[in-house]
Amino acid sequence: MADLRKIKDDLRVKMSLRENSNNPESLVQIKVAMATCGIASGAKQVMDFFIEELEKRNIQAVVTQTGCMGYCFAEPTVEITLPGQSPVVYGYVDTKKADDIIEKYIKNGELVEGIIPVNYETIENNKEEK
Amino acid sequence: MKDLSLHILDIAQNSIAAGSGLIKVTITEYRGSDLYRIEIGDNGKGMTPDFAATVTDPYVTSRTTRKVGLGLSLFKQNAERTGGTLKILSESGRGTIVSADFGLSSIDRPPLGDIAGTMVLLAAANLKTRFIYRHITEKGEYIFDTKKVNEMLEELPISEPGVIRFLKEMIRENLQEINIAG
Numbered sequence: 050m051a052d053l054r055k056i057k058d059d060l061r062v063k064m065s066l067r068e069n070s071n072n073p074e075s076l077v078q079i080k081v082a083m084a085t086c087g088i089a090s091g092a093k094q095v096m097d098f099f100i101e102e103l104e105k106r107n108i109q110a111v112v113t114q115t116g117c118m119g120y121c122f123a124e125p126t127v128e129i130t131l132p133g134q135s136p137v138v139y140g141y142v143d144t145k146k147a148d149d150i151i152e153k154y155i156k157n158g159e160l161v162e163g164i165i166p167v168n169y170e171t172i173e174n175n176k177e178e179k
Numbered sequence: 180m181k182d183l184s185l186h187i188l189d190i191a192q193n194s195i196a197a198g199s200g201l202i203k204v205t206i207t208e209y210r211g212s213d214l215y216r217i218e219i220g221d222n223g224k225g226m227t228p229d230f231a232a233t234v235t236d237p238y239v240t241s242r243t244t245r246k247v248g249l250g251l252s253l254f255k256q257n258a259e260r261t262g263g264t265l266k267i268l269s270e271s272g273r274g275t276i277v278s279a280d281f282g283l284s285s286i287d288r289p290p291l292g293d294i295a296g297t298m299v300l301l302a303a304a305n306l307k308t309r310f311i312y313r314h315i316t317e318k319g320e321y322i323f324d325t326k327k328v329n330e331m332l333e334e335l336p337i338s339e340p341g342v343i344r345f346l347k348e349m350i351r352e353n354l355q356e357i358n359i360a361g
Contacts, residue, residue: 088180
């Protein structure tokens with residue numbers, strides 16, 4: 050616990066230097082599905098990979114776990130929301146794919162293969178059409 | 180599931196879905212009676228006796244996206260494969276304890292795996308929940324309590340990558356000191 054105190058001060062400096070750290074909507078949001086199907090297919094490695102690599106590449110992001118998103122056939126699945134955009138769900142994500150997603154989609158907005166399309170409509174959308 | 184820490188990650192998700200503010204994961208190794216016990220307890224909404232009695236059936240689930248829930252079934256199967264058991268104690272409005280006994284030396288017992296990573300991941304992704312991980316062996320006991328960690332960190336969240344890395348190392352070193360089984 051004594052060591053924890055030492056690194057605390059280093060990390061505090063890092064955190065205060067970061068812009069936008071108080072506004073989650075302006076950060077990239079990454080949700081990794083972690084239900085039984087996800088965990089059994091290796092979602093934990095994918096989540097660890099995102100946390101480590103985003104820090105290394107200095108990309109501000111919030112990485113969390115969610116429950117089952119319903120795409121058990123394509124696990125591990127990851128939902129990425131770039132600031133100001135609709136969420137995109139990728140399936141069959143391994144660490145290599147996660148690497149591609151970081152380099153191409155998160156950094157450049159370039160869509161990567163393996164997107165699982167949205168197959169539902171929300172009530173608001175329906176109302177607008179009428 | 181390749182190892183026990185993934186089962187723990189999975190069952191703890193149930194506790195989180197039940198709205199728990201406190202989740203206790205306790206692993207006890209009794210070399211004398213060849214027992215490896217994993218208990219995951221929470222103070223979530225609990226289950227009615229009827230539901231709890233059938234919950235290890237894969238077709239019984241509280242999930243709404245699918246009609247199948249495999250987490251408890253797989254955990255139970257793995258425990259029984261080593262000559263062990265899975266017990267569930269639950270009370271509506273109070274919480275649930277899932278207790279799995281494995282044969283410590285059984286060749287069918289999956290290894291513990293990356294428990295440090297699992298606990299830190301759970302804590303980092305659920306900052307408002309308190310996790311207490313206790314590991315007991317004949318050599319001693321190690322306790323990882325996110326309340327104490329947060330007090331030490333003050334305003335720094337556990338989800339900060341530098342903290343995540345540090346906590347994983349800290350847990351691993353402490354577990355080595357009490358000679359945990361694989």
